[in-house]
Amino acid sequence: MFRFIAARLLQTIPVLFVVATLTFFMVxxxxxxxxxxxxxxxxxxxxxxxxYYGLDKPVFQQYLDxxxxxxxxxxxxxYKFANRSVNEMIxxxxxxxxxxxxxxxxxxxxxxxxxxxxxxxxxxxxxxYTASGISMxxxxxxxxxxxxxxxxxxxxNLRWVNASGWFDSADRILPAATLGIAYAAYIARLTRGGMxxxxxxDFIRTARAKGASEARIIFRHSLRGGLLPVVSYLGPAAAGIxxxxxxxxxxxxIPGLGRHFVTSAxxxxxxxxxxxxxxxxxxxxFFNLLVDIVQIWLNPKLKY
Amino acid sequence: xxxxxxxxxxxLLQVKNLRTYFHTRNGVVRAVDGVSFEIEKGQTLxxxxxxxxxxxxxxxxxxxxxxxxPGRIESGEAIFDGVDLLKAGPPQLRKIRGKRIAMIFQDPMxxxxxxxxxxxxxxxxxLIHERTDRRRAVELGVQALKDVGxxxxxxxxxxxxxxxxxxxxxxxxxxxxxxxxxxxxIADEPTTALDVTVQAxxxxxxxxxxxxxxxxxxxxSHDLGVxxxxxxxxxxxxxxxxxxxxxTDGIFRTPQHPYNRALQKSIPALxxxxxxxxxxxxMPPDLSKPVAGCAFAPRCEFVQDICRTPVELKAGAxxxxxxxxxxxxxxxxx
Numbered sequence: 228m229f230r231f232i233a234a235r236l237l238q239t240i241p242v243l244f245v246v247a248t249l250t251f252f253m254v255x256x257x258x259x260x261x262x263x264x265x266x267x268x269x270x271x272x273x274x275x276x277x278x279y280y281g282l283d284k285p286v287f288q289q290y291l292d293x294x295x296x297x298x299x300x301x302x303x304x305x306y307k308f309a310n311r312s313v314n315e316m317i318x319x320x321x322x323x324x325x326x327x328x329x330x331x332x333x334x335x336x337x338x339x340x341x342x343x344x345x346x347x348x349x350x351x352x353x354x355x356y357t358a359s360g361i362s363m364x365x366x367x368x369x370x371x372x373x374x375x376x377x378x379x380x381x382x383x384n385l386r387w388v389n390a391s392g393w394f395d396s397a398d399r400i401l402p403a404a405t406l407g408i409a410y411a412a413y414i415a416r417l418t419r420g421g422m423x424x425x426x427x428x429d430f431i432r433t434a435r436a437k438g439a440s441e442a443r444i445i446f447r448h449s450l451r452g453g454l455l456p457v458v459s460y461l462g463p464a465a466a467g468i469x470x471x472x473x474x475x476x477x478x479x480x481i482p483g484l485g486r487h488f489v490t491s492a493x494x495x496x497x498x499x500x501x502x503x504x505x506x507x508x509x510x511x512x513f514f515n516l517l518v519d520i521v522q523i524w525l526n527p528k529l530k531y
Numbered sequence: 532x533x534x535x536x537x538x539x540x541x542x543l544l545q546v547k548n549l550r551t552y553f554h555t556r557n558g559v560v561r562a563v564d565g566v567s568f569e570i571e572k573g574q575t576l577x578x579x580x581x582x583x584x585x586x587x588x589x590x591x592x593x594x595x596x597x598x599x600x601p602g603r604i605e606s607g608e609a610i611f612d613g614v615d616l617l618k619a620g621p622p623q624l625r626k627i628r629g630k631r632i633a634m635i636f637q638d639p640m641x642x643x644x645x646x647x648x649x650x651x652x653x654x655x656x657x658l659i660h661e662r663t664d665r666r667r668a669v670e671l672g673v674q675a676l677k678d679v680g681x682x683x684x685x686x687x688x689x690x691x692x693x694x695x696x697x698x699x700x701x702x703x704x705x706x707x708x709x710x711x712x713x714x715x716x717i718a719d720e721p722t723t724a725l726d727v728t729v730q731a732x733x734x735x736x737x738x739x740x741x742x743x744x745x746x747x748x749x750x751x752s753h754d755l756g757v758x759x760x761x762x763x764x765x766x767x768x769x770x771x772x773x774x775x776x777x778x779t780d781g782i783f784r785t786p787q788h789p790y791n792r793a794l795q796k797s798i799p800a801l802x803x804x805x806x807x808x809x810x811x812x813x814m815p816p817d818l819s820k821p822v823a824g825c826a827f828a829p830r831c832e833f834v835q836d837i838c839r840t841p842v843e844l845k846a847g848a849x850x851x852x853x854x855x856x857x858x859x860x861x862x863x864x865x
Contacts, residue, residue, distance in 0.1 A: 428641060429636065429638060429641035429642045430641060430642055430643055430644040430645070432596060432636070432642070433634075433636060433642045433643065433644070433704075434644070434655075435596055435628070436594065436596060436628055436629060436633070436634040436636075437628065437629035437633075437655055437656050437659065437707070438625040438626065438627070438628040438629035438630060438656065438659050438660060439625075439629075439655065439659060440625060440659075443659070447647070447651075447655075448644055448646075448647070451646040451647075452645070452646050525646070526645075526646065527645065527646065527648075527691040527693070528645060528691070528693050
């Protein structure tokens with residue numbers, strides 16, 4: 228197991244190198260630079276800035292400099308937020324997104340797995356159609372519809388929580404619910420499918436013939452195999468949900484990492500874009516590794 | 532047990548007029564259509580018939596293992612030790628399943644849970660029905676594996692099913708079924724998916740376990756040879772009905788029902804070499820269409836108009852019951 232994990236971690240090095248290289252050159256292919264704005268900076272100041280950040284050097288030299296710092300874990304200075312490094316930016320915003328994403332993920336798993344199992348227990352019954360229908364609605368309703376709707380009902384009409392902001396713990400409820408429900412809906416469908424597949428297997432008949440109760444059949448005999456599709460889905464989904472969502476963070480005014488994904492690209496904040504993409508890639512690799520480990524643990528037929 | 536005399540006086544299991552229909556989009560499939568039989572304590576009953584003749588559905592119906600819907604038990608009773616299994620509620624059936632009536636299945640490759648260790652599956656009946664504490668249950672599990680001839684049982688009990696061969700898995704299934712010392716074992720074609728040498732081993736194993744423990748066995752099979760060597764009584768099923776029933780010897784040596792006779796004639800090994808193999812003309816009937824009279828009539832070489840009238844299984848002189856009007860009337864001797 229240790230060797231498997233070590234090998235997988237080694238494999239991530241070339242992956243991250245390719246990601247860093249592609250992103251570095253692609254952001255520079257886009258017209259415009261970090262110091263272009265509607266009101267132009269005087270040319271001599273712009274030259275000073277570019278010299279300060281090393282942007283006057285040949286691109287390939289910049290690339291080598293960037294890689295040199297990257298190896299030491301330094302993602303460079305932000306070109307847009309003066310005196311702040313990309314590392315600092317991620318360090319200050321990621322915990323917020325992590326907290327929001329963690330709550331949303333927990334909610335999504337709880338709601339999704341419960342609804343999926345219930346639907347699978349009585350396939351094609353009223354209960355199944357209700358659970359499947361609600362989850363289909365959850366998939367179809369985009370967060371930018373659901374979020375304002377929640378604000379309207381729970382913040383403006385009922386006045387239970389604040390409409391936006393990120394101050395006390397009650398502020399976490401609406402954004403976590405909005406973000407979680409979309410994922411819950413998808414998890415519910417995956418769970419239903421996985422459970423139906425397992426419940427139709429011969430070994431479930433064996434379990435029934437042994438006199439196992441319905442609860443025992445679900446929890447001891449089915450859930451382990453039935454959740455495999457959900458686990459595969461969770462790798463990329465967890466990386467996405469934990470790094471924050473531009474839409475949610477904008478609607479609820481949350482100081483998370485998600486909005487930097489979009490704003491840094493508009494700002495041509497080269498280091499910020501590259502830095503966030505690399506950070507995201509690290510998370511994806513990490514969660515996929517986690518998923519593989521969980522799958523090995525769930526499915527005894529898998530060998531490493 | 533206080534009801535010991537009563538148990539001895541009655542058959543262990545008595546099935547009367549069992550009907551199981553499947554209500555599908557293409558109509559009502561009469562999978563089991565008025566089946567009656569009984570089995571005594573310690574006896575072995577064979578149920579033979581071709582695929583789709585209702586052998587397995589009969590047994591699944593008694594244990595409440597038919598998916599409902601689309602399946603529905605339309606009528607009948609199955610009295611096991613004074614309890615009608617067909618009217619028992621799910622909790623009561625669960626107490627009997629795996630404790631007093633155990634089952635083994637056709638395909639040992641898919642009948643064991645691939646996500647659970649042998650140990651956990653094997654001792655499950657003990658945990659469910661006898662509330663044995665885990666350590667004791669594992670001890671009994673290891674012993675049960677030894678009893679069915681698995682080497683290094685104490686180590687192998689920690690394995691997963693995919694680490695076992697087909698024959699070994701069927702041994703595990705048998706150990707699991709017998710771990711609660713049931714009164715009745717239902718074996719649903721347990722050797723069909725195994726190769727011939729392993730088949731023989733499994734049959735010997737069941738015979739030995741039966742002799743040691745005195746349990747009754749219902750052996751479902753389409754392999755007439757296996758049934759002949761194993762069972763005291765045999766039911767021959769066709770299109771959801773028992774067409775002939777009696778002691779094994781009579782069923783095989785003096786078949787009375789034309790279907791049973793045709794079935795015996797179709798065994799390749801019993802025919803002279805070089806002769807074209809015997810087959811029964813026509814196809815088994817579509818069970819979603821109601822049949823008036825004998826279901827075998829359209830394929831029967833002795834068919835007469837009287838065969839279209841309803842027919843019941845009736846005991847003849849030799850203790851062999853036949854559901855053929857002409858045999859019952861005495862105008863057909865095979």
